[in-house]
Amino acid sequence: MNNHKENLENIVAKLKQDGIQAGEAEKQRIIDDAKKQAEVILAEARKQAKEIEAEAQAKTEQLENNARTALAQASRDMTEATKVAIIKHLQSVFGAQGKNLFTQKEYMEVLLKTTLESISGQKQVTVPEPVMKDMEEFLINESLNKEVELTPLAGANPTIIIKPTSNNGLQFVLSSDDVEKGLFSLVNKDLVKRITQNTEN
Amino acid sequence: MIKKEINRISEVGKALISVEGNPGVALNHVVELLDADTNQSLSFAKAINISENSTRFQVFNGTGGLSTKTKLRMHEVPLTAGFSYNMLGRTFDGIGQVADNGPEVIFEKQLETSLDTLNPTVRLVPKQPLWTGIPMIDVFNTLVKSQKIPIFASPTEPYNRLLSQIAMGAQADVIIFAGIGLKFDEYHYFKDQLSQSGNIDKTIMFVHLAGESQIKGLMLPDVALSVAREFADQGKDALVLLTDMTNWSNILRNVANYQDMIPSLQGYPGSLYSELARRYEVAADIEGAGSITIIGATTLESLEDPVPDNTGYITEGQFFLENGKLKLARSLSRLKQQVNGNTRSDHRPIMTAMASLLADAEKAYEAAEVGAANDAFSQKLLAYRADFIANMEEPFGDPIELDAALDRCWEILKRHFEPTETGLSKKLIDEYWDQQN
Numbered sequence: 001m002n003n004h005k006e007n008l009e010n011i012v013a014k015l016k017q018d019g020i021q022a023g024e025a026e027k028q029r030i031i032d033d034a035k036k037q038a039e040v041i042l043a044e045a046r047k048q049a050k051e052i053e054a055e056a057q058a059k060t061e062q063l064e065n066n067a068r069t070a071l072a073q074a075s076r077d078m079t080e081a082t083k084v085a086i087i088k089h090l091q092s093v094f095g096a097q098g099k100n101l102f103t104q105k106e107y108m109e110v111l112l113k114t115t116l117e118s119i120s121g122q123k124q125v126t127v128p129e130p131v132m133k134d135m136e137e138f139l140i141n142e143s144l145n146k147e148v149e150l151t152p153l154a155g156a157n158p159t160i161i162i163k164p165t166s167n168n169g170l171q172f173v174l175s176s177d178d179v180e181k182g183l184f185s186l187v188n189k190d191l192v193k194r195i196t197q198n199t200e201n
Numbered sequence: 202m203i204k205k206e207i208n209r210i211s212e213v214g215k216a217l218i219s220v221e222g223n224p225g226v227a228l229n230h231v232v233e234l235l236d237a238d239t240n241q242s243l244s245f246a247k248a249i250n251i252s253e254n255s256t257r258f259q260v261f262n263g264t265g266g267l268s269t270k271t272k273l274r275m276h277e278v279p280l281t282a283g284f285s286y287n288m289l290g291r292t293f294d295g296i297g298q299v300a301d302n303g304p305e306v307i308f309e310k311q312l313e314t315s316l317d318t319l320n321p322t323v324r325l326v327p328k329q330p331l332w333t334g335i336p337m338i339d340v341f342n343t344l345v346k347s348q349k350i351p352i353f354a355s356p357t358e359p360y361n362r363l364l365s366q367i368a369m370g371a372q373a374d375v376i377i378f379a380g381i382g383l384k385f386d387e388y389h390y391f392k393d394q395l396s397q398s399g400n401i402d403k404t405i406m407f408v409h410l411a412g413e414s415q416i417k418g419l420m421l422p423d424v425a426l427s428v429a430r431e432f433a434d435q436g437k438d439a440l441v442l443l444t445d446m447t448n449w450s451n452i453l454r455n456v457a458n459y460q461d462m463i464p465s466l467q468g469y470p471g472s473l474y475s476e477l478a479r480r481y482e483v484a485a486d487i488e489g490a491g492s493i494t495i496i497g498a499t500t501l502e503s504l505e506d507p508v509p510d511n512t513g514y515i516t517e518g519q520f521f522l523e524n525g526k527l528k529l530a531r532s533l534s535r536l537k538q539q540v541n542g543n544t545r546s547d548h549r550p551i552m553t554a555m556a557s558l559l560a561d562a563e564k565a566y567e568a569a570e571v572g573a574a575n576d577a578f579s580q581k582l583l584a585y586r587a588d589f590i591a592n593m594e595e596p597f598g599d600p601i602e603l604d605a606a607l608d609r610c611w612e613i614l615k616r617h618f619e620p621t622e623t624g625l626s627k628k629l630i631d632e633y634w635d636q637q638n
Contacts, residue, residue: 062399069402073290080287081304115203157240169209170224173274178204 091184098180102158105134111160111174116144119162119172124149126161205275208237211255213267214459216415218246220256220273227251229279229315232258237270245296246273247280247420250460257460261296263414279315282424283308284431289375292392292406295417297424300408312431314423316483325486330540331440331494334370334600336609337527337593341552342520342534343541346438347486349495350534351446351512354522356500361387363522363596364442364498369398370600373440374491375432376404379425381418382411382448419452426483426493433491441484444498446477450508466507474511481515496520526594529559544603547629551610554624555589558614562586578622585617611636 101107108131116125127135129152139145153159159175205225212219218234226232226248234243243266246258260267282297285308292301299305329346332339344350354360361383368376368391378391388408395401407425409418422443429439443449450473457470465471486492497516501509513519521531541548562582568574569583592613601609611633614623620630 062397065399066396069290069399070396073402076287077291077304080306083307084305087307118203169207171206172203173206174203 091180094184094187095177095180098176098183099158101179102128102176103130105131108135109138112138113142113144115160115162115172115174116148119164122147122149122165124151124163124165126151126153126159126163128153128158205277206235206272207275208270208272210267210269210271210273213264213269213271216260216264216456217249217459218258218260218264218267218271220258222254223251223256224273224275226256226275226277227279231276231278231280233274233276234260234267235272235274237268237272240272243267243271247416259416259419259456261414261416261420263416279313280420281311282314282427283310284312284428285309288405288428290402290404292408293424294413295381295407295409295419295421295424297407297428310431312427314420314427316423316426316430316479318482319485319487323488325488326539327486327536328539329438329486329492330544331438332370332372332603333367334372334602335366335527335596336601336606337529337532337596338367338520338534339603340548340606340610341529341556341593342518342532343537344494344496344534345536345540346492346494347484348518348534348536349481349484349497349516350518350520351497351499351509351516352520352522353499353501353504353509353531355502358500358522359525359597360498360500360522361390361444363520363527364444364496365391365394366597366600367496368395368404368440368442369400371400371440373494374403374437375429375439376400377425377429377432377439377441378404378406378408379422379441379443380406380408381421381443381445381452383408383444384411415452415455418449419456422449422480426480426495429493430483433485433487433493435491437491439491439493441493441495442498443480443495445500446497446512447500447506447508450477469507473507474514477508477511478515481512522596525597526590527596528594529556529589530563545607547607547611547625547633548603550625550629551607551614555593555610555614557624558582558585558618559589562589581617581622585613588613588616 244262250257518535
């Protein structure tokens, strides 16, 4: 009887031992699996974090570069606008002097004679009103009055208009603006170069 | 300084005016149109046709407000376009005037816009690649500096987005964007994209909006290409993006019709081919200087339309945009052989292998439509086809380098095939197959 009891106890003890060992092994396997899974998840998360970081870094660099480019462009355009403003101002000062020329008797005499000589035949000539009388006298003195009919200028812009009577619809025009542009382009060649050349030079 | 003026306008048309006889202008010379009473400047015009009886002018700002009393002032200079490095990052209209509300640009020089033929002896054989950052172009149809190539697309395709993508990734010194008949939002899309990609400081935009004078649109390519040629003369590699050349050809057709020229196919002038060729032939790699490469978007309903038909004879291949994808089967860069042999050793073989597999996949796709592609390899081909369309024919996204694009090719092959199924040599397989992740 005792033997049976001992045997039973042994069996129970063995079963207990095996169960515990199996449980331990299962526990260990679950822990290992979880560890492995955690490692995979962590690695994936680290990879994703790195990718997000790299993307954010690239975007930041791009934004920084874009901002730098925009600033460089804006400062370049501002300098350009300043240069344009300076040149325009100089031109307007020059232009005012050009307009005065068209009311000066001596200048208009030379101008009229030169232009009339270059266009032959009968013509109608329009000159600014303030110098009209002087020019009439000048043409009589120069014996040019026969082929020229003198008329006063209607518009405000000082101009000489020569209309050959034989050629319908055609006229030659010299305005103070043309003189201003022509002379300014000659005078300002070096000036514009100096203003527009890069400051680094 | 004495300027000749006339008031002998005999006819005011839709975009043209005619003058009796020749008032003393030469072809391509510019005249200024002045109000008869106030002498206010109304617009400028260019002499385009001179005969014994009459001279025709194209009016830059349209003929609205002009009358037969309007005066013409001769400037006795041909049409020129200003040039300056300060044009980079700025926008101009079809005749080269500032169009972005920014300050005026002080031009360093004035360029003739007549696009004279380049001396053929200074043309170099095209041998330098122009990388775009688009795998479909860089790997399969490599663009070559000095190439002229159109993008064929139906009008609803995102061809302007594709041009913008090319501009973002193109490794050129200067990008000249020439838009004819653009919508306002398209123009802003380009500008925004270029600003965001950091390429705006190497781009000049010449823009003609759909509502603006047709003549400005007609002259825009000449002005843009003249500026590009000057950059090339100064040693820069310029990339010119023309869009849309069908819009431009339509303006050409309208102006030809206004002139009562005898219409050819679909009303286009008989000179359509030579007019297109004159612009595309500006593309060149110049000895001792830089290069000009031209990509011209050409919208089409059918390949037999006169504009794509003529363009196809002039250009060196085409990119074909269909359903938003750059189609390998319909695209071709005729100059790619000049450059794709000097890149990575797997470039040519993988290009050929993938194209060959895609051709097989297309056959499998047709077979699958009638339920006849059930074998395992056909299924592989079908999966490969879908992958190729999604990842290779897709032109949009961040620009990538050629090496990365080639690696992407290997990844696609690995996803679907065994090494022996690719037709690639063992040496290449050993070198590249297992290197990829």
